[in-house]
Amino acid sequence: MTPSTRREVPCCEVRDLSKAFDQTTVLSNVSLSMKSGSFTVLVGASGCGKSTLLRTVAGLEPPTSGSIWMGGRDVTALSPKDRDIAMVFQSYALYPHLSVRENLAFGLRLRRTPEAEIVARVSEASAMLGLDALLDRLPRQLSGGQRQRVAMGRAIVRRPHMFLFDEPLSNLDAALRAEVRVEIRRLHDRMGGTTLYVTHDQVEAMTLADTLCLLRGGAVEQMGAPLALFDRPVSRFVAEFLGSPKINWLDGQVKHSSSGLHIAIGGKALKVPDRYGQLAEQPVLVGLRPHHLTTASDDVPQFATMNVTFCEALGFETYVHGTLSGMGDRTVVVRVEPSHRVTRGDTLPIGIRPEHTLLFDPRSERALDAPT
Amino acid sequence: MKAQKPRAPWKAWFLAFSLLLAAVGLVASDCKAPAANRIVLWHAYRGAEEEAIAQLGARYQAETGTAVEVLAVPFLAYASKLSSAIARDQGPDVFIDAHERLSSYREEGLLARAEAAFPKYDIDRYDSIASTVARDEDGAAWGVPFALKGVALIVNTELMPELPASVEQLVKARNDGVFPLAYESESAYVHAPWLHAFGGAMLGPNDAYGFTGESARRSVAFARGLVSSGVVPNGADGALVKQLFESRKAAAIIAGPGVVSELPPHFPYQVVPLPPLRAAPSRPDPFLTVELLLLTPRTASRPEVSAFARWLASDEAAKLRVRAQVVANNQPWHDDTVVPVAMRAFHEAALRSRPMSTRAAMRATWEPVEQAIRGVMRAAAADDAAIDAILAESRRRFESARPRAVSASPTRGLVALGLGLLLTAIALYRRAKPRFWSGVRASAGAYAYVVYATIAVFVLVVLPLVAGAVMSFFAGPRHQMTYAGLGNYVDILTARGGPLFGYGSFYRTLLVTVAWTIANVALHVTIGLGLALLLSRPLLRAKGVYRTLLIVPWAVPSYVTALAYKGMFHQQFGAVNAILRKVGAEPVAWFSHFSTAFAANVATNVWLGFPFMMVVILGALTNVPKDVLEAADIDGATPWQRFSRITFPLLLPQLVPAVVLGAVWTFNMFNVVFLVSGGEPDNQTDILVSEAYRWAFTRHAQYGYAAAYAVLIFGILWLTSRLSRRWQAEST
Known part of the structure; x- marks a missing residue:
């Protein structure tokens, strides 16, 4: 919120994005801008289009209209691999036939990273996430929380400009969720990337976000600092969505x-x-x-x-x-x-x-x- | 009560076994006591002849009130069905079969003497040759002549208004786009007239191979000349000969009465005996087959059967069937009102024909003779030396296929069997855990659930397997098998004393089989995978239609497909060569070379087999999570990397069992090899199963030898599937 003298290029910008599946409009004229290093949370009730927005930013879904800009260039037509992003899926989407080590190294191998570099980065990530003892296991031999950490590790080793999280905590139990939530924020601060995070959980949204973007029916209802949304909701919907028990x-x-x-x-x-x-x-x-x-x-x-x-x-x-x-x-x-x-x-x-x-x-x- | 409960399932076992035994007993006793007075007649006729026999049966039943059951048995299975059914006393009372089989039937004890029903065997009532072949060396009659079978010349009187006086004249009658003559040029049966004309015989005295020497050389050289000069179509089969004649593309054909009875009405034709061949010293007499009415042993005690047999062979009945076949009775031929003109010509031709030898060795001559004919037809050059080499090779094949007099003392085998059982028992005892039996008793209830499946598997799988394995230790034809110990195996594994990778050796055939399996499975998987990936694309329209269409090859019975492909690969009339000609390429003689015949087989089997792999892979693809693929996309995978590093490894757990299954099926894919290339050229494309088939059914009926092949095939497949399982277990 500090006024800057130079105009900073946002790390990622969504301009007038619309998305329709057949006749159903899922997103209409969504615009948002993420500063480099910021943590933006997309929150909303189920079916509000937040996951679709995330997948469109990732390049997994083509937009119907509008554009996506990253680091000052239009990436709307680029495939996911050319966007320099990493994504953590709700189901974790680990490669079932590869060991934890190979899951972490997969993206680096595809990019022909030198072997020494791969080893260094994998051990760095695994140390950061406490995965050292699990490196030779297969995903099916891990607990839910461990898989979640592997999924994050896979994102970290690539050192992308942008991290995308699609409801990463929804398959964990409540205690673990609170723990991992803190860990995610800490990782974000340490890695210094830009994060776009989707959740339907207002507690996650409030605690994690620098910027909170509340979606309703495919459009942005209100965007701003979490407390600003909480204290000064623009609509009855926002006021009701945030806060527990309800207003x-x-x-x-x-x-x-x-x-x-x-x-x-x-x-x-x-x-x-x-x-x-x-x-x-x-x-x-x-x-x-x-x-x-x-x-x-x-x-x-x-x-x-x-x-x-x-x-x-x-x-x-x-x-x-x-x-x-x-x-x-x-x-x-x-x-x-x-x-x-x-x-x-x-x-x-x-x-x-x-x-x-x-x-x-x-x-x-x-x-x-x-x-x- | 509680202590007794676990025992109850054993009662179920006992009950099930007793029920099975009772059922078997009932079936057996039912067959032993046929319905009183019912007479069963078997024959292998088709078409007009089948109809005529059925009408005779119905008529007899209507006139006398005796129940008559007429059963038309498929020709290929006829002899084996007869011998197994009569041996179990479930066969016919009366049956009709060709005279060549008389001696083997007699040796097997399947026949009663004709005197049982024909006390006054009146030789004058039948054609004299026919009567002769029905008697044994002592003059005792074992059957009554029923019908005569042979080929004659059928001439299209429009294309060839003047009947040819000689074969030479026939050959000269050239017309554009019309073959002067068509016949099954690679069939030994239809080639026989040329051999006879040049003074040869298929089987010489003392069961010596007859297709050798000057007569054989001149006959094949003559036949080759007919084909190479374009007089006779190349490599035609019976269906093609008939089709050429019907479509007026052949002016004359050599064929049997079957073709005539199916010609459209008012078709201009005339039947004549084969005209003389001026270049040869003798007349070109075709083979004569005399169909005999034969009685089975149990007939002797049933007067109503004798009465039926007498009526069937009577002149009265002969008049009723003379429209459909060349009856062996003399009398109907004197009556012009009942005899069709064409049949009279066939009768005349039959009277000039040469009865086929009844020796068992005769059956083993066909394969080598036909190989020799094909070899000469397809050889690049056919001077005397080249032909003689081919004839010598065919003679060697005839001789190497004859059963060796292997016999061994069963003592060693029995000792080995006893030792084996003892060792197995000891091994089982040692492997059994200490509480094995109490464990079995405790889970007795569970065994009750599988008792029926176990019985079914035992009866349908284990018993035949054991029977086959036991048979592999015996040698000789079925009714006089002798114990041979490991003789069959030694013979097979030493390539019958020839070179290890020589013609027809086990190892060479194994090599072909392995190549065949690898080529097929590789193509099945590649094509199936490609199509499955295409079909799984979310954007593809009308997916369901494509999927259904692509499964169709699987739904069509494989022999139908195989026969269709065989036709498509025909050198002169097949669709493949027609296309090649259209695009200006040289037509290919598909079945003349190993590589092309092999390719034709593979093409057929690939067509049959890819849908299975496609379906398996389509199913496996649905198990590849979509988000895992998306994760790979985001990780930076190109489409190829995504497939090779994610999709394919994830398909493997389902793909490997399918590949093993597919490999086993392909390894034993008898239909395609037998029907498409038929082992051509010269059995080079035969795989192990089709080779085993030939030993059982075309080479002196060596069932034990064929069974040894089957056991070896089983062993190879068992070993490979064990290895592949272990490999899979290790890799996961």
Whole structure:
């Protein structure tokens, strides 16, 4: 985000890319730009076109229209092998008949790299990934996590300009996933390549990305730093997609009064954050993240009363589900300190930190502060 | 109860075996007791003759109320079916067969004397030659003359209005685009008239080879002259001769009555005996085959069979079949109202013919004689010395194919067998794990599930295998086999005393077989792989149509394809040479040289075999993960590298078993070799199985010798498949 005096050539740029299979449009006019050394994550629900976009960048699918540029040249018509990329597949796609060593060396052998160089690079990668003991095994003799590491090793040894990851963690169990996630980011920082990473998991997306690109129905919904997307979603879709548990919704009405602008929700008034500036009197969709609601206390005055229907105690925090009396029947989730012992049927005084309130137009579902 | 449970499956074994035995017994007893009064007649006729015999049977049944079953048995299997069926008392009561086989049938004890049914054998009622051949050395009759078979000259009266007075005159009658004469020029049977005219005989006294000396030389030189001067088409077979005559491209042919009965109505033809050959001292008499009505031993006790046989041979019945065949009875020929003109001519020709020898050695003359004829026809030069060399070679073949008097004492064999069994038992005992028997008992339940399959495999695979292996230790014709120990094997493996890689030796044939297998399998895999890769391309349109079309060669029965290819490779009339001529190339005599005949065989078998490999590879290709190929693309593989380093290695686990299977099939691909090249030239393209076939069926019926070949083939294939398995296990 630092302004640079020289115009830097992006490592990879996608310009107005569209892709259709027969009659079905999968991508429409997608444009994105990746700086050299950046880590971009494509995220979205299944079927949003993120894998297709990745495969098109890899050269495995030809685009219907638009172009792809790498290092300042148009590579749209080039085959994958001429794009200087490496890819880690969801299924890992290891060569089943080759040992781990040969899997790693495969790409180098094809490029007629000298044998000494191959040995050096393979041992470097295997040391980096802890594969030394596995080098002579065949892929079918490895566990899922080991295969995943081999797949990454195969990408690393080639030292490409760009790494592509297609949901590389989806076949791992939760604990391993968290571990490998960190490893991937560390490798990226160490290798210094540009990474384009596809996932449907918002946690992966948030933790890994420099730049997050949220796709919806084949088009870019919002792109930016992960926290920017989280804090300032441009649409109800973005707000809902990021964050767990999901954001809470209440129906309100913007009112002008003597004390200024406020939102009326079920007879209570909620302050409109200053950044919204002047708003017309209109119905609004109010988005409140679970951690922005809390039990009423001296700091946070009571705003509503919650009728508790369900309680998730995770140990380090507790999520309480329920409805706010007099504010419609939408279910609301509140994060409370684990010290609160809450059970079903309880009533809980709820307070709001108003500065985090998000306002959306109920019809267009666009954020009221979104650039038009 | 619990202790008894595991025993129950053994009851199932016992039950299954008893059921099998009962079934075998039932079948056997059923055959031993034919339905009362039913009379079974076997013959090997086709076409008009088959119809005539069927009508006779039906008529007799209608008139007398006796049930008659008439069975037309395929000609090629006739003799062996007869001897095995009659030996088991399941054969016919009455059958019809050629007189050449009389003596071997008699030796096998398949016949009853004709006197059983014909107490007053009236020799005057039949043609005299025919009656003579039906009797043994002591004058006892073993059959009744039924029909006469021989060839005559059939002339197209439009193309040749004037009947030729001599062969020379016939040959001179030239017309554009019309052969003056067509006959099966490479058949010993149809060549025989020329041999007889020059004073020779196929079989001399004391079973000596007759196709030798001046008469044979002059006869083949004459025949070669006919072909090389374009008078007679080259290398025609029976079907082609008939086709040439019907399409009016041959003015005259030498053929039997079968051709006449299938000519279209109003076709202008006339049948005459072969005219004299002026250049030769004697008349060109064709061979005469007398078909005899023969009685089987059990007939003697059944008066209704005798009555049926008498009626079949009667003049009355002969009048009914004289339209379809040349009956041996004299009487119908005196009655002009019933005899067709063509049949009368064939009868006249038959009366002048020379009955074929009934000696068993006669059967062994055909192959060497035909090889000699072909050799002379195809030789570059045919002066007397060259012909004599070819004749000498054919004589050597005749003599080397005769069974040697091998006999050995069975004691050593029995001792070896006993020792072998003992050693096997000891080895099995030592290899068995300590708890072997308790293990067997514990899993007895599992054995119950495979008991039926085991019985089926035992009866259908193991028994024939063992029977064949046992037979390989015996020598001689079937009804008088003698124990020969390892004699057959020694004979085969020492190339019968000739040079190790000499003509027809085991090693030479093995070499040809290996070359044949490698050439075929290599082409099967290459073509199958190429097509499978094309078919697996995602962008190919109408994939299903291509796939179906490409599997068609596999779906067509192989002998149909083989016969079609044989026709296509015919030197004069085949499609391949027609195309060669069209593009201006020299036509090739495909079956005259080893390399071209071998190539023709390979072409046929490749056509038959590539779809199997294609299907196997198509299936294996679906097991190659798409993303692995994409990973290779990204790793920088060119299409060729992607195939050679990823796709092909991943195909191997499925490809190797298919190749082994394909190799075994090809190694034993009898159909193609037998039907396309037929071993030509001179058995050089024969592979081991077709060689084994010749020993069993064309060379003195040496079943033991052929069985030894079969055992050797089995051993070679078993060894190779074991080795390939080990190799595969090591490589993965």
